Amino acid sequence: MATLHQVIGNTLRQRIADGTYPPGSTIPSIIELMDEFDVARDTVRDAVARLANEGLVTPRRGIGTVVRQTSTVALAYEPGKAAAVWADQAQGGARHDMVITAEWVSPDREIRARLELGGGDTWRVLHRVRHQSKEGVVAQVVEQWIPESVVGVVSDSAGVGLADVATDAELRTDLFTLMKDGGEEPTTVTERISTRMPDPDEADALELPPGVPVLVTHRVTKRADGTPLETATMVGAGDRMSSTFTVPLSR
Amino acid sequence: MATLHQVIGNTLRQRIADGTYPPGSTIPSIIELMDEFDVARDTVRDAVARLANEGLVTPRRGIGTVVRQTSTVALAYEPGKAAAVWADQAQGGARHDMVITAEWVSPDREIRARLELGGGDTWRVLHRVRHQSKEGVVAQVVEQWIPESVVGVVSDSAGVGLADVATDAELRTDLFTLMKDGGEEPTTVTERISTRMPDPDEADALELPPGVPVLVTHRVTKRADGTPLETATMVGAGDRMSSTFTVPLSR
DNA sequence: GAGTGGTCTAGACCACCAA
DNA sequence: TGGTGGTCTAGACCACTCT
Numbered sequence: 001m002a003t004l005h006q007v008i009g010n011t012l013r014q015r016i017a018d019g020t021y022p023p024g025s026t027i028p029s030i031i032e033l034m035d036e037f038d039v040a041r042d043t044v045r046d047a048v049a050r051l052a053n054e055g056l057v058t059p060r061r062g063i064g065t066v067v068r069q070t071s072t073v074a075l076a077y078e079p080g081k082a083a084a085v086w087a088d089q090a091q092g093g094a095r096h097d098m099v100i101t102a103e104w105v106s107p108d109r110e111i112r113a114r115l116e117l118g119g120g121d122t123w124r125v126l127h128r129v130r131h132q133s134k135e136g137v138v139a140q141v142v143e144q145w146i147p148e149s150v151v152g153v154v155s156d157s158a159g160v161g162l163a164d165v166a167t168d169a170e171l172r173t174d175l176f177t178l179m180k181d182g183g184e185e186p187t188t189v190t191e192r193i194s195t196r197m198p199d200p201d202e203a204d205a206l207e208l209p210p211g212v213p214v215l216v217t218h219r220v221t222k223r224a225d226g227t228p229l230e231t232a233t234m235v236g237a238g239d240r241m242s243s244t245f246t247v248p249l250s251r
Numbered sequence: 252m253a254t255l256h257q258v259i260g261n262t263l264r265q266r267i268a269d270g271t272y273p274p275g276s277t278i279p280s281i282i283e284l285m286d287e288f289d290v291a292r293d294t295v296r297d298a299v300a301r302l303a304n305e306g307l308v309t310p311r312r313g314i315g316t317v318v319r320q321t322s323t324v325a326l327a328y329e330p331g332k333a334a335a336v337w338a339d340q341a342q343g344g345a346r347h348d349m350v351i352t353a354e355w356v357s358p359d360r361e362i363r364a365r366l367e368l369g370g371g372d373t374w375r376v377l378h379r380v381r382h383q384s385k386e387g388v389v390a391q392v393v394e395q396w397i398p399e400s401v402v403g404v405v406s407d408s409a410g411v412g413l414a415d416v417a418t419d420a421e422l423r424t425d426l427f428t429l430m431k432d433g434g435e436e437p438t439t440v441t442e443r444i445s446t447r448m449p450d451p452d453e454a455d456a457l458e459l460p461p462g463v464p465v466l467v468t469h470r471v472t473k474r475a476d477g478t479p480l481e482t483a484t485m486v487g488a489g490d491r492m493s494s495t496f497t498v499p500l501s502r
Numbered sequence: 503g504a505g506t507g508g509t510c511t512a513g514a515c516c517a518c519c520a521a
Numbered sequence: 522t523g524g525t526g527g528t529c530t531a532g533a534c535c536a537c538t539c540t
Contacts, residue, residue, distance in 0.1 A: 003510090
């Protein structure tokens with residue numbers, strides 16, 4: 001309890017916690033808080049900025065500073081399931097998977113390493129960017145890289161051309177099945193999950209208010225012999241996403 | 252490119268990205284930036300505050316504003332492994348697991364639900380708080396709840412008293428083995444991972460600089476018949492932690 | 503002591519929103 | 522139109538770190 005804006009911030013945080021300012025409501029305006037605590041405008045703004053950075057409130061011009069309410073969407077992995085499933089906490093809500101871009105690229109060092117491609121050759125991989133939405137709001141941005149050979153198998157199996165594979169959003173959910181039918185059955189998925197604050201581009205794409213971190217997931221899907229079939233980097237809105245894993249411990 | 256502090260912030264972000272200000276170095280002082288961009292002090296501070304909230308820099312009084320360098324510790328789950336293992340990215344580094352508190356408590360609604368304990372009875376569970384450290388820095392705070400019956404089994408199996416079970420930090424890594432020996436073999440672990448900004452207490456405990464989120468993991472360990480053996484809530488420093496899961500897809 | 507970032511003020515103007 | 526938060530200024534004092 002040292003500085004003024006810390007005292008003000010802690011007081012407001014307490015009031016949010018005890019329900020004095022319930023979720024969805026607005027806290028008192030800057031001017032009202034200036035009067036209550038007898039401080040200058042920027043001191044109040046510092047205090048409110050702290051709360052915004054903690055994700056507790058979202059200041060809105062012309063409206064007021066709104067107490068945030070969260071509802072998360074859970075993504076679940078379980079052994080034996082073909083792929084990750086949207087495990088809705090609440091009931092329903094329209095999901096949508098939209099392909100933003102799809103193009104053939106030369107993978108950079110990082111992607112080559114994940115796909116275990118040799119450095120000398122000139123590999124081509126299909127690079128797709130997708131937006132996964134829930135109730136009209138983008139919850140996760142997925143960047144996916146698939147080696148040319150795997151795309152060929154899927155393409156043959158599905159009876160569609162490469163262009164379709166590249167741009168068909170629905171193909172995504174069935175991709176693992178298509179791989180299996182083509183003889184490239186995926187057997188393990190490894191995901192590394194970390195978190196950080198979004199850069200401005202990500203905050204824009206995910207419509208993140210200040211103070212909301214992103215969940216970053218790096219995925220590699222492999223065949224039984226250890227051959228990587230695809231890799232993906234997923235950036236999800238921290239206030240709208242969670243990932244669940246169930247791992248067997250039997251030996 | 253609208254407001255002044257955004258322009259300044261973007262310029263500094265670009266310079267950090269292109270190596271003009273390498274990790275560990277300091278960016279120019281507030282006064283130097285005031286001169287360069289011909290703005291007032293608080294405008295520079297707003298710009299720097301944005302970068303700090305993104306986790307790119309850490310302002311230090313008397314030192315300057317330091318460009319952050321990250322090194323993460325990975326925690327990995329794999330099928331068949333007895334428990335999560337510290338999967339060091341870099342080599343070595345002393346790990347430490349310290350019990351902060353251990354006491355018998357009446358579980359609240361949330362914990363009872365996770366452990367699937369009936370609401371009517373008066374259950375007692377062992378509540379332990381531990382700090383997991385790497386190289387002297389706390390990376391994760393673990394709160395763990397174990398039903399009395401399970402503690403009894405472990406206690407008998409290990410040949411130590413309840414008090415020892417409660418306070419022995421080393422017991423943690425072997426807990427799953429002890430459970431197995433006692434006939435309470437854990438067979439599955441389910442973890443739900445999410446992220447958010449830390450509250451002040453967490454930021455203090457984890458020594459988090461501003462702009463670093465936390466990884467929050469909710470774990471439930473179950474026996475083959477579905478009986479929960481323990482549950483835990485883990486709060487890890489977002490700039491020092493990641494979790495890796497490998498899940499088999501075979502059917 | 504000199505330089506750093508941290509806090510705070512009093513006042514001004516702007517952008518946005520609802521009634 | 523009036524109220525909201527957003528930006529910006531010029532200046533002051535404080536707390537901390539290094540030399």
